[in-house]
Amino acid sequence: MSSKYTQFDRSRLKVLPLADRRSLIDTGLIEAPTMCAEVHPSLRIVAEELAAARKKNSARVLMIGAHVIRSGMQRYLFDLMEKGLINCIAVNGACAIHDFEFALLGQTTECVATYISNGQFGLWQETGQLNKIISNGNTQGLGLGEAVGKYISENNLPHAEISLFAKAYELGIPVTVHAGIGYDIIHEHPNCNGAAVGEASYRDFLIFAAQLEQLEYGVVMNFGSAVMAPEIYLKALAMVRNAAANATPKRSIRNFTTLVCDLHDLPENVGNEAPKSDAQYYFRPWKTMLVRTVADGGRSYYVRGFHARTIPQLWSAASNL
Template identity: 75%
Template structure:
């Protein structure tokens, strides 16, 4: 039985070639890793914690918003991944779109103000290929992130060398995509199958939860995701703690480190929850990642800054701690 309500007819849409779009960003923004003169002390602690977690086989989770890719931080992340300091990457749907457009077309990001005026915003043919990839992934029981990475690599897209998804696929690092239906431009397209999107993204959520199972002694980092990252982390953490308790472990998965890097002005002591009358109370990364989930023995750190500052600083801290002869390639 179909809905008693009227649905929008997607056959009425005009979807244009991406070559007709004026993009705001291209490959020229991809930064070449360069050491920073100064590094925030908290990022030095995180660099050390990541190395310890790697050596002990514990989780090293990176969660990011799309602005990390729009800031050109790909090659910094590649080096950190190649060093074995990231075991899973969690992203939102916008990350997948920007990464795919970069890999395919060498450019990304349209002017919302320009294209929303005539209703063309988001409706570009080549970007819609993502829907075909997701539809196939759902049929085969695979996750969103793995399928996109494999497509970019196997089809040898022109700019695959700057794709986070391709790099993760090549290094066998799970990259999980956590989608909100209706959030992303590909959901406008006639070839979008909501059931497939949901299935592929939920498969990724289960992959993410499995990656968190070795979090004791590990590290979780969040760069610029105010809602997706703290929410999937909270639910997955509940799942793995529940499963550990069922298996007979008490106070399981308590000793780990969290990092949040964002632009909010938080107090120096981030382990005290803001009152509900304060706007800061509703900033999920603070109360979820820096307070509540580490309350039983974990450590948390907050660094305020743009991604173009904080990620290079973390990379620099890692570089300084690397043994001689095992340096990063610049």
């Protein structure tokens, strides 16, 4: 039985080569790590917590939005990964797209205002290759992030050396991609297999949850993800706490550190959530990551700033540990 409702016919779409697109960002913005003269005190504390978590073999989780990729912070993250200070990375679907385009062509990001006007936004042939990569990886039982990292690395794409996904794959660090169907430009394409995207991304969610089983004495960091990061973290934490409470012997997952870096102007004391009458109440990273999930034993820190400033500061603090 099929739906009684009309579905859009994707065969009507015109998908153009990326050579026809004007990209706004290229690999020239990707910085070589440079020590910061000043480091926010909270980032020094978190760097120390990461080193302690590494020693205890606890989780060191980084969650990011796509603007981290577009800010040129890759080499800072590579070094933190190589030092063992990050052992899991959770991202949204846009991160996979920007990382793949960087690796393939050395450039990414289209002008939305320009291409939405003529209906061409997102409809680029080479970017659509990700749908095939995801589908093929899914048939092999891979998560979405692993499939992309494996493809970039094993096919030695022209700019694979600046791919976060490839670097993580080579280091054995899971990159879990938490896709929302219809959120990403590759979902516009005629070759998108929604079942494969969903299955591969759900597999990544279970990989992410498995990483949180080691969160006691660990660290979870969120750079610039207002919805994906706090939501997957909340559900996965509920799962691992439930399993820990029902284990023999019982375990607890309460003593850990959270960090949020974003541009919201939060009060100095982030240990209490905003009232429902305040718009900031609906900023999920605050109430979820900085208050509710650390209320019974954890510690939380918030640093306001652009990624191009906060990530180098965290790296600088960690470099001497």
